[in-house]
Amino acid sequence: MARRPLVVVASVALLAVLALLSFAVGTKPLAPSTTWDAVFDFDPANADHLLVRYLRLPRTALALVVGCCLGVAGAVMQALTRNALADPGILGVNAGAAAAIAAAIAFFGVTNVTSYMWFGLLGAALAGLAVFLLGGMRRGSSPVRLVLAGAALSIVLLALTQVIIVNSEETVFDQFRHWTVGSLQGRGTGVVLPVSLLALVGVGTAFGLAKALNAVVLGEEVGRSLGTDPVRVWSLTALVVILTSGAATAAAGPVGFVGLTAPHLARFVTGPDHRWVLPVSMLFSAILVLGADVLGRVVAPPGEVGVGIMVALIGGPFFVYLVRNRKLVQL
Amino acid sequence: MSELLAAREVTLAYDGATVARDVSVAVPAGRVTVIIGPNACGKTTLLRALARLLAPKSGNVVLDGKDIRRYGTKEVARRLGLLPQAMTAPFGITVADLVARGRFPHQELFRQWSPADEEAVQAAMRLTRVTALAEREVDELSGGQRQRVWLAMVLAQQTPLMLLDEPTTYLDIAHQLDVLELCRKLNREEGRTLVMVLHDLNQAARYADHLVVMKDGAVVAEGAPADVLTVELLARTFALEARIATDPVSSTPMVIPVASLERHD
Numbered sequence: 001m002a003r004r005p006l007v008v009v010a011s012v013a014l015l016a017v018l019a020l021l022s023f024a025v026g027t028k029p030l031a032p033s034t035t036w037d038a039v040f041d042f043d044p045a046n047a048d049h050l051l052v053r054y055l056r057l058p059r060t061a062l063a064l065v066v067g068c069c070l071g072v073a074g075a076v077m078q079a080l081t082r083n084a085l086a087d088p089g090i091l092g093v094n095a096g097a098a099a100a101i102a103a104a105i106a107f108f109g110v111t112n113v114t115s116y117m118w119f120g121l122l123g124a125a126l127a128g129l130a131v132f133l134l135g136g137m138r139r140g141s142s143p144v145r146l147v148l149a150g151a152a153l154s155i156v157l158l159a160l161t162q163v164i165i166v167n168s169e170e171t172v173f174d175q176f177r178h179w180t181v182g183s184l185q186g187r188g189t190g191v192v193l194p195v196s197l198l199a200l201v202g203v204g205t206a207f208g209l210a211k212a213l214n215a216v217v218l219g220e221e222v223g224r225s226l227g228t229d230p231v232r233v234w235s236l237t238a239l240v241v242i243l244t245s246g247a248a249t250a251a252a253g254p255v256g257f258v259g260l261t262a263p264h265l266a267r268f269v270t271g272p273d274h275r276w277v278l279p280v281s282m283l284f285s286a287i288l289v290l291g292a293d294v295l296g297r298v299v300a301p302p303g304e305v306g307v308g309i310m311v312a313l314i315g316g317p318f319f320v321y322l323v324r325n326r327k328l329v330q331l
Numbered sequence: 332m333s334e335l336l337a338a339r340e341v342t343l344a345y346d347g348a349t350v351a352r353d354v355s356v357a358v359p360a361g362r363v364t365v366i367i368g369p370n371a372c373g374k375t376t377l378l379r380a381l382a383r384l385l386a387p388k389s390g391n392v393v394l395d396g397k398d399i400r401r402y403g404t405k406e407v408a409r410r411l412g413l414l415p416q417a418m419t420a421p422f423g424i425t426v427a428d429l430v431a432r433g434r435f436p437h438q439e440l441f442r443q444w445s446p447a448d449e450e451a452v453q454a455a456m457r458l459t460r461v462t463a464l465a466e467r468e469v470d471e472l473s474g475g476q477r478q479r480v481w482l483a484m485v486l487a488q489q490t491p492l493m494l495l496d497e498p499t500t501y502l503d504i505a506h507q508l509d510v511l512e513l514c515r516k517l518n519r520e521e522g523r524t525l526v527m528v529l530h531d532l533n534q535a536a537r538y539a540d541h542l543v544v545m546k547d548g549a550v551v552a553e554g555a556p557a558d559v560l561t562v563e564l565l566a567r568t569f570a571l572e573a574r575i576a577t578d579p580v581s582s583t584p585m586v587i588p589v590a591s592l593e594r595h596d
Contacts, residue, residue: 082419123574211435211440214432214435215432218419218432219418220420221413221418221420222415222419225382225384225408225411226433226436227406227408227436271424271425272428316542
């Protein structure tokens with residue numbers, strides 16, 4: 001597949017263009033020269049420079065990190081469960097983060113994103129862990145059991161979240177509502193930095209798993225006879241999903257769909273080798289998230305549309321087109 | 332006759348339901364061992380245990396004189412390859428890529444694809460006659476071609492020992508023979524030790540050096556096909572009234588079924 005390196009280069013170039021757009025586009029549009037100066041010739045007295053430096057730069061970075069996280073999480077989930085419809089959300093990670101953040105806002109009066117991100121992360125980790133244990137990591141890997149455990153736990157957690165929200169004051173509902181649509185707005189370095197670190201560990205682990213996943217997707221027995229250790233692969237995959245998907249969800253709210261779509265697109269252009277699927281899925285997912293965020297800032301002036309909504313609005317029809325017009329790339 | 336792989340009084344169970352009790356069986360090195368038996372006699376289960384996919388409730392499996400559980404997972408995979416009944420070819424994968432995945436146990440985290448890997452893959456494809464299909468997608472192939480590709484993947488693993496679970500299932504008679512001839516070639520020319528589960532008694536008799544007959548989770552007979560396959564054994568284990576002639580092609584026993592002794596009342 002000679003086109004694989006080409007795809008990577010083209011994706012990186014597209015991401016660079018989107019990043020520059022992301023610096024320039026917003027409620028207050030800026031000239032490209034201004035954004036260039038803000039990055040490379042920063043003047044602390046210039047309000048435009050401050051806007052780029054302290055709002056748009058971290059926001060763009062977060063979009064990239066969240067995108068990478070969701071793409072990798074989706075790709076490893078689909079490989080492990082051998083289910084082309086697996087999405088990081090089915091592990092209960094989103095529901096766990098939602099329940100924890102609802103509790104944080106309602107019971108602990110946490111009101112800023114940087115603080116409740118940690119609750120989200122904890123909730124995502126606990127939920128993911130519970131699903132992997134319930135899903136029978138010890139009784140031999142059964143993808144179906146895992147998916148069922150995830151669905152069951154998600155329903156319970158969602159009900160708990162609703163109980164908390166319904167019985168709280170209106171301000172709690174309002175706070176939670178903003179988190180729940182998925183947004184990258186107003187996340188500073190305090191969010192970007194820890195999320196990036198977690199993402200780095202998660203993505204690194206995923207890349208280390210690529211060859212093992214290539215063996216595992218051939219079927220449980222083939223995978224094991226080739227020398228993969230199921231408990232090890234499952235644990236490490238759980239770690240990857242919890243770290244990446246948990247970090248992304250805690251930081252940006254539940255952004256669905258990307259984790260499902262990006263790996264499909266990646267497999268479509270690279271073929272089924274995970275040494276390529278993982279990085280390409282990561283790049284495609286980052287393009288989707290950053291592109292959706294930039295677009296969300298211009299479609300409804302003077303307000304903006306959250307990235308979670310934008311991703312679904314753009315991605316949904318595109319995915320339908322893909323399914324109807326091309327051979328859907330299965331596992 | 333040295334044994335490469337052996338089960339020593341293994342009791343095998345799935346979730347508490349015992350499938351085989353105190354089974355001992357030895358796989359002679361450099362030979363083709365074939366396991367036969369009626370449905371649900373535990374032959375696949377025994378093969379899974381020999382491949383370390385199923386841990387015995389009691390007893391142990393010995394590989395090269397050492398308990399198989401004391402090897403690392405990749406270590407076992409470098410000594411013993413398995414072709415199970417159920418496998419999944421990822422959509423869009425090419426023949427060469429699928430065969431290359433057999434090299435997993437020989438690879439390390441940061442080690443690149445080596446000349447040895449490439450040589451193993453090429454040799455495996457040559458032996459199974461799929462070299463010409465290398466760039467084709469596996470989904471486009473016929474059943475017989477696909478089975479040869481999977482065999483090539485197991486071959487690329489370069490294990491001295493290969494376990495095959497009904498490698499001829501779903502193939503028409505000519506392709507069944509093709510796969511069995513290939514297996515014999517692997518044994519005779521490559522010196523690989525083979526263990527196969529087969530359904531067809533005459534094929535088993537023709538291709539086995541060592542025949543293992545199972546019934547109700549126990550080994551009821553073991554030895555050269557000519558010694559093992561008797562009218563009395565067929566009646567006892569397969570509930571089959573049969574005559575035994577000599578295969579005019581291979582001079583091995585040939586089973587001619589007469590009637591089922593199974594009473595359906």
